[in-house]
Amino acid sequence: MKQQLILLFFISILVPATVSAQQKADTIKTKESYGIRVGVDLSKPLISFLDDDTKGLELVGDVRILRNYYAAVELGYEDKISKEDYINFTTKGTYIKAGVNYNAYKNWVGMTNEIYVGMRYGFSLFNQALNSYTPNVKGTYFIPVEMQPNTEFKDLSAHWAELVFGMKAETLKNLYLGFSFSFKKMISTKEPENFKNLYVPGFNSVYLNNTGFGMNYTLSYLIPIVKKEK
Numbered sequence: 001m002k003q004q005l006i007l008l009f010f011i012s013i014l015v016p017a018t019v020s021a022q023q024k025a026d027t028i029k030t031k032e033s034y035g036i037r038v039g040v041d042l043s044k045p046l047i048s049f050l051d052d053d054t055k056g057l058e059l060v061g062d063v064r065i066l067r068n069y070y071a072a073v074e075l076g077y078e079d080k081i082s083k084e085d086y087i088n089f090t091t092k093g094t095y096i097k098a099g100v101n102y103n104a105y106k107n108w109v110g111m112t113n114e115i116y117v118g119m120r121y122g123f124s125l126f127n128q129a130l131n132s133y134t135p136n137v138k139g140t141y142f143i144p145v146e147m148q149p150n151t152e153f154k155d156l157s158a159h160w161a162e163l164v165f166g167m168k169a170e171t172l173k174n175l176y177l178g179f180s181f182s183f184k185k186m187i188s189t190k191e192p193e194n195f196k197n198l199y200v201p202g203f204n205s206v207y208l209n210n211t212g213f214g215m216n217y218t219l220s221y222l223i224p225i226v227k228k229e230k
Contacts, residue, residue, distance in 0.1 A: 031227040033112065034064045037176065039220025044076070053081035056201075060218050062101065070101040072118060074216075078126075078201035086134040087198075093126020095202025097162065105167075112222075113169050120162035120182070124201045128153045128192070153192035158200045160186045160212075168220070178218040186210035 041058035048055045058076035065071050074097040081090050101118035129152045166180030184203055191197050199205055203212050 032067075033174075033222065033224040033227055035223045035225040037062050037064075037220045037222045039176070039178075039218050041074075041076075041216040041218055043215070043217045053083070055079040058216065060216070060220060068103045070103065070114075070116070070118075071099075072101050072120070073098045074120075074202075076202055080199060080201075081131070082199050082205075084198070088131040088133070089198070090129040090131060091126055091199045091201060092129075093124055093156075093201040095122060095124035095126075095200075097122040097202060099162070099164070101164070101166075111170070113167070114178075115167045116165075118164040118166070120164055122158075122160045122162060122184070122202050124158045124203065126156050126158075126201050128156060128195065128197065130195065153195060156190050156192065156197060158186065158189040158197065158203060160184050160200075160203055162214075168218075174222040174224065176218075176220045176222065178216075178220065180216055180218075182214040184212040184214060186212070 038059070038061045041060060044056040044058050048057075056076065056078040058074055060072075060074050062070040062072040075095075077094050079090070079092045081088065097120040099118055099120035101114070101116040103114045103116045105113055105115040107113055130149060132149045162182045162184045164180055164182045166178060168176045168178040171177050186200075186203065186206065189197050189200065189206075197206055200212075204214050206212055
C-alpha cells in the first residue's frame, strides 16, 4: 500500500512536469533562412578537362519562396563533338531551364537539407556543324548524298519539359553539395532540312521517341536574406 502511494505521488509530480516541459518546447520558435542560392555543376568542368571533344559550363540557382517550395533556374553553354556510327557533328549553343522544386524531406531543427521533386521548362539556341558522314546509310542517320561535310546549320532551337529528382545537403555553413537526375521530353525543335538534331545543349542526346536524360552534381552557396519563424 505504501509503495502504491509513493508511486502515485511521483506520478502526480512527474506528469505535470513533463507536460509543462513539452508545452515549453512547443512554444520555442525556430527560424529558417530564406535567400538566394547560387552554384555550379561540377561535372561540366570535370568532363571538359577529361574530354577534349566536350566543353561546357552550367550555373545553377534557386530561391526559397515558401517553406517547402523553391524557384529554380539553370543556365549553361555547351560545345560538343558527337561521334556516332556513321556521322560526326559538332553542337554549340546555350540553354536555360526554369521551374520549381518541392522539398519532401522533413528536416530536424536547424537543418535545411532537401530531397526534392521538380519540374522544368527548357529552351536552347544552338548551331550544328556536320563534320563527316557515311553517305547512303539507311535508317535514323540517313543524310542525302548532296549534303556536303563541314556544312553548318545556324539559328536552331528546342523547347522541352523535365521531371527532376534530386537532393541537396548542407556540408558547411550555407554550403551545399547536390545531385539530381532528370527525365526530359522534347516539346518542339527547329531542325535543318534532312538533318535531325541528335544532340541539344541542355537536353543532351535526343533518342528516337524525343526523350532524354540528364544528371548534375552541384556545389552551391546560400546567401541568406531573411529569417522566418518555422
